[in-house]
Structures are given as structure tokens and as C-alpha cells.
Amino acid sequence: MRVITTIAELRTARAALQGTTGLVPTMGYLHEGHLSLVRRARAENDHVITTIFVNPTQFGPSEDLTRYPRDLPRDLALLEAEKVDLVFAPDVSEMYPPGFGTFIDVGPIAAPLEGAARPGHFCGVATVVCKLFAITSPHRAYFGQKDAQQTLVIRRMTLDLNLPVEIVVCPIVREPDGLAMSSRNVYLNPEERRAATVLFRALRAVQERFAAGERNGDALRAAMRAVIDAEPLARADYVSVADLDDLHELETVTGRALASLAVRIGTTRLIDNCVLEG
Ligand code: AMP
DSSP: OEEEOSHHHHHHHHHTOOSOEEEEEEOSSOOHHHHHHHHHHHHHOSEEEEEEOOOGGGSOTTSSTTTOOOOHHHHHHHHHHTTOSEEEOOOHHHHSOTTOOOOOOOOGGGSSTHHHHSTTHHHHHHHHHHHHHHHHOOSEEEEEGGGHHHHHHHHHHHHHTTOOOEEEEEOOOBOTTSOBOOGGGGGOOHHHHHHTTHHHHHHHHHHHHHHTTOOBHHHHHHHHHHHHHTOTTEEEEEEEEEOTTTOOBOSBOSSOEEEEEEEEETTEEEEEEEEEOO
């Protein structure tokens, strides 16, 4: 496994790889969710490139960029064990040199939910992912359903800009108690960690209501909100039952729908989602 920090070196190393290449973009501080993407990429491609880059352009001014958890030596050991070929871990100045000025606006799909709560977030995501595609020229790129709207944003951008990359979306990996794995879970103190299961509990509640035949969007959203409101350490940022393709809030669910939520536990903001179907 080679660890590379410059774009020039990465291009040279990439050019030497024969066959198919899978890309797994991450911000590091890896957990089993990330590793599930790496394993899928490993299984489906001749080579795997993982990127570790805490991308400043996707963080708002009052967000957790400076305290975002990092542990490069540990990440590299985990990736080595997964037989990753190349790790690209550039500095911010390598990705955004002085004079950098081009940003990607993917349009309406980036507007609601996370886009509304985090202005500019998806512009930063789309821009850095497009750059990583341009730098690494992957055949396939792997993303987690954990960040459901992000997968739609990336698919939209890839389609709109004719990027020759197949987007693969992988299932959410959870802790035994249902909490979706996230690098940000490390922020939680023991009491908050217990409260954080509220996201999964809310998703279970909406799934139960849906299974019982409820199709009214407001009633389904209320089922999630009631669970969050009952948890003293939790504050809902949003709850949503939305169209799987364009993310508009549904009055009535006719086919499938995306149930998603963002919740603050203390100062930590967590997201989760599930697909309502059947
Ligand atoms: P991040 O490092 O948080 O930017 O995540 C990098 C990639 O890993 C993204 O495509 C995420 O959606 C994915 N990911 C993060 N957490 C999980 C999880 N619990 N299960 C599956 N994929 C995940």
C-alpha cells in the first residue's frame, strides 16, 4: 500500500494500475462503515484507492472542522489490512491552492434537508468529489447510504457532468444497539451515547407505523418526532418523509419513501435514515 500526498504522484501511481479501479472517498477516522465500502470496492475491482481528506469547503463557519477527529496512523493500518493499493491523503493546500475559485452547484437536489441545515455543504461535497474523480480516474466510486442525500447529489453531478464513473451505494453499518456508525460518535459522552440510539428508535417507530398501514406523511413524521421529543438529551433538527428521487416532502406515501432525520445530542449533530417500502 502506498500513501501519497500530492496530485502529481497520485496520477503517476494511478497510471501504472492495470484493470479496474474503485475509489472510496472518506474524511478518515475510519470505522466499520468506511471499511464496508473498502471491502466492496476490493471485491469488485482490481485496485482500490482510498482518499482521506477532511474537506474544509463542506463545513460551515460554525461547524466542527477544527475538532473533526483524525488518526492517520490508525487509518493507514486499517486500510493496509484491507489490501488497499493507494491512499491519497493530501493537505488542504494541495487540494485548494491559492487562487482556487471553481465550485459545483448541483441544483435543487442539494436544497432541502442537509442542504437547508448546512448551507454550502453540498457545494463543497460535489466540488471535492469531482476533484477526486478527476485526480484518481476511478471506474467505480463507493458511497454510504448513511449520507442518503449525498448519494443523490453525487449521482446528479456524475450524470449532469458526464463523469465516466459508476456510483455504488452501500448499506448503513450500525453498532449493535442500532446507532449508525459515524466518526462523529466519538464526540458523545457515555450519557449522550445512550441517548443517541434515539435516531434508530425513531426510524424503527416510523417503520412500524408504515408497516401498520400508515401512509400519511405528517403522521409518519410525527411518529419520528414523538420519539425524539421523549428523549431529554435530543433535539430534532429535522424529520422527513420524502420522495426517494427528488426529496420533496410527501403528503401521502404511495410507493417507497426516504425517512430521514437530523438530531442534536448535546453539541453533536447526527443523521440517519431508512427506506420505507413494502
Ligand atoms: P465520511 O468519512 O463521513 O465522509 O464518510 C465517507 C463515506 O463513508 C461516505 O460515503 C459515507 O456515507 C460512508 N459512511 C459513513 N458512515 C457509514 C456507515 N455507518 N455505514 C455505511 N457507510 C458509511
